[in-house]
Amino acid sequence: MPFDPTARPLTANEARVLATLMEKARTVPDSYPLTLNAVVTGCNQKTTRDPVMNLSDAEAQEALDSLKLLSMVFETSGGRAMRWEHNFQRAVGVPDQSAVLLGLLMLRGPQTAGELRINAERWHRFADISSVEAFLDELRERSAEKGGPLVVLLPRAPGAREPRWAHLLCGPVDLSAPAGGGAEPAAPALQARVEALEAEVAALRGTVQRLCAELGLPAGTPTGGG
Template sequence: MCPRSFTSTSELLSPEPALVEPNAGNSHSLRANRLLQHAIPPPMLPVVDLDPEQVRVLGCLVEKQLTTPQQYPLTLNALVSACNQSSNRDPVVSFSEEAVERAVTGAKARGLARFVHPSHGRSALRYRHELAEVLGLDERQLALLGVLMLRGPQTPGELRSRTERMARLDGLGEVEAELSALAGREEPLVRRLPRSPGQKEDRYAHCLGSAIRHVEDSAPDEVRQRDVPSQSPVPAPSSPAPGAWSEELAELRHEVARLRRDLDELRSQLGA
């Protein structure tokens, strides 16, 4: 199934193209449906601009789908707990139910989340994400993006270890290849950041929010200012006053004269 994606928020909210309702045994309507589906132009990726609450909510939905699928989709209580848990989160937050509900509703308005109404013995409304379908992600890319959404900028090595429970990524080379694919899209989903002081690997951040897309744009200058110790100007040596020079010169002349007298006395004693 081809992933559905959009060029703008207005397209995210627009309805699907209507298909012809097939009649039983009507081959013409079936053929019309197929032609209509093939006539739909290839989709473009959306420019996604999420707020931090929506980023956290969607990241949690991705994580729970890939690590505990038996509990997915999530209820509101489970989603709040996932957002506020202290492990595997940076930063650690304390969202209220109202904040989480508002965030997932905003994500739904962008076509990135869906409400699953009670059925099959379930009594509570549940929530699921639509990132894979909307953005056209496979499981490995989805795992990488989800961890970046939950823990902020990370190195490929950190991402490899932190996605082990979510998807199979064989080695750093595969992680870097997937990151390059995500960064090389027409609308990049991740970006490479400057290296932090002391780090040997590049770091990557997701691009799903304007605050994240512009993170550390000025980092190199800030790093240089932070890492180079401030040096107070070294005062130039003060020049002695003219009177001090005269006194020093007079003392030197007196010392030379004394040495000459001592030398003359020594010569006379030796009969020179």
């Protein structure tokens, strides 16, 4: 029977280990399957991870052993160290595109359909946002016979233009308390906007300094100063 998160939800450690294997299979295929050390390094990355975690070797190994019992990962022998690879699509019973979206949600936390499309670039190139939404809708409407829904659309956070999606692989999401993550998922977009504005200000400052030099004026003289 396909994986049912209501009967046996994944732990946070299991979700991080599983999604890391899913990511590295697509982004660094030459070094995949992964050794335990590579799994730990991938799980504890400081970028493209929400939340940032600090798993030990023992915690990652425990998660791998549990996922193996769920048929979501398996061991392969290669070189001197044992290596691991995921079996997500077959174990959960979802198409490749849906697996990409679930992997990203496990790694990066709740995201809008637009953010998922952008973040999926190295995993899979979706034609447009509507195609992302179509696969999300399929995951939300997954029948009980197939294990039930795997994603949920969160209430729109105050000030947000688009609602975010969250995965249900670790069990139900508390829809009554979105405030804890309300501002955080918007942070990357806000950060990008701030960086763009800073770059624009820097370019304008350079233009002003160049014009001042051409006109023989001291740069940075306050307006209206004597």
